[in-house]
Amino acid sequence: QSALTQPASVSGSPGQAITISCTGTSSDVGDYNYVSWYQQHPGKAPKLMIYEVSNRPSGVSNRFSGSKSGNTASLTISGLQAEDEADYFCISYTRTSIPGVFGGGTRLTVL
Amino acid sequence: EVQLLESGGGLVQPGGSLRLSCAASAFTFNNYAMSWVRQAPGKGLEWVSAIGATGITTSYADSVRGRFTISRDNSENTLYLQMNSLRAEDTAVYYCAKDRGEYSFGSFDYWGPGILVTVSS
Numbered sequence: 001q002s003a004l005t006q007p008a009s010v011s012g013s014p015g016q017a018i019t020i021s022c023t024g025t026s027s028d029v030g031d032y033n034y035v036s037w038y039q040q041h042p043g044k045a046p047k048l049m050i051y052e053v054s055n056r057p058s059g060v061s062n063r064f065s066g067s068k069s070g071n072t073a074s075l076t077i078s079g080l081q082a083e084d085e086a087d088y089f090c091i092s093y094t095r096t097s098i099p100g101v102f103g104g105g106t107r108l109t110v111l
Numbered sequence: 112e113v114q115l116l117e118s119g120g121g122l123v124q125p126g127g128s129l130r131l132s133c134a135a136s137a138f139t140f141n142n143y144a145m146s147w148v149r150q151a152p153g154k155g156l157e158w159v160s161a162i163g164a165t166g167i168t169t170s171y172a173d174s175v176r177g178r179f180t181i182s183r184d185n186s187e188n189t190l191y192l193q194m195n196s197l198r199a200e201d202t203a204v205y206y207c208a209k210d211r212g213e214y215s216f217g218s219f220d221y222w223g224p225g226i227l228v229t230v231s232s
Contacts, residue, residue, distance in 0.1 A: 003155070032216075034216040034217055034218070035217075036217050036218045036219070038156070038219075040156075045206055045222035045223065045224055045225055046148075046156065046206070046219070046222055047222075048218065048219055048220050051211060051218035051220075052216075052218065057220055089155060089156050091156075091158065091217040092217065093216045093217055098170040098171070099146065099158050099160070099161040099170040099171075099172070099215055099217070100158050100161075100215075100216070100217045101158070102155060102156045102157065102158060103155070104155050105155040105156070
């Protein structure tokens with residue numbers, strides 16, 4: 001089962017916007033609108049930030065948004081805050097790797 | 112408030128077995144798919160296994176298929192993961208996760224705190 005491809009790290013200054021990409025294939029990201037994004041702080045359980053490509057759960061800041069184009073999904077965080085510093089993981093449903101695959105994760109550093 | 116609490120982890124020798132449990136509360140358990148997700152020390156997340164709301168549909172990652180069995184008791188609001196023939200590479204924190212719907216598509220809106228499984232001699 002091949003993991004989705006995410007950049008290992010991204011960084012940004014407070015107030016800026018950053019985008020994290022999640023690249024898969026036509027068997028996963030490209031074929032389904034079941035892409036989710038999770039935020040994980042050290043020692044904590046992951047937290048759902050985006051589901052079904054672009055939907056935000058109740059309680060998640062509208063600074064977080066998701067999109068997809070072809071085989072690549074993206075998470076954008078606008079108005080960066082210190083508390084956004086964390087690891088971010090994408091996941092996609094897939095027909096070839098049941099039940100699904102995570103990306104390798106991206107460490108976000110707020111400078 | 113929705114709560115998920117894992118139990119049953121610990122230290123086990125290679126080739127041994129463990130059974131993880133996840134006690135769920137404050138939601139209608141039999142309406143939602145559930146999954147086990149693990150994270151090896153310092154590594155990323157791996158979706159290990161999923162089970163539909165009724166318990167009929169199950170799925171497994173290639174890395175555990177044939178060794179792990181997921182099940183649920185909807186009368187007791189509990190999710191299980193029976194882990195056999197454990198290997199060193201199964202060492203990880205195991206999370207119980209609730210999906211948003213009756214089938215699992217990876218949208219886990221609630222997670223347990225996780226429980227550590229260590230496979231070592």
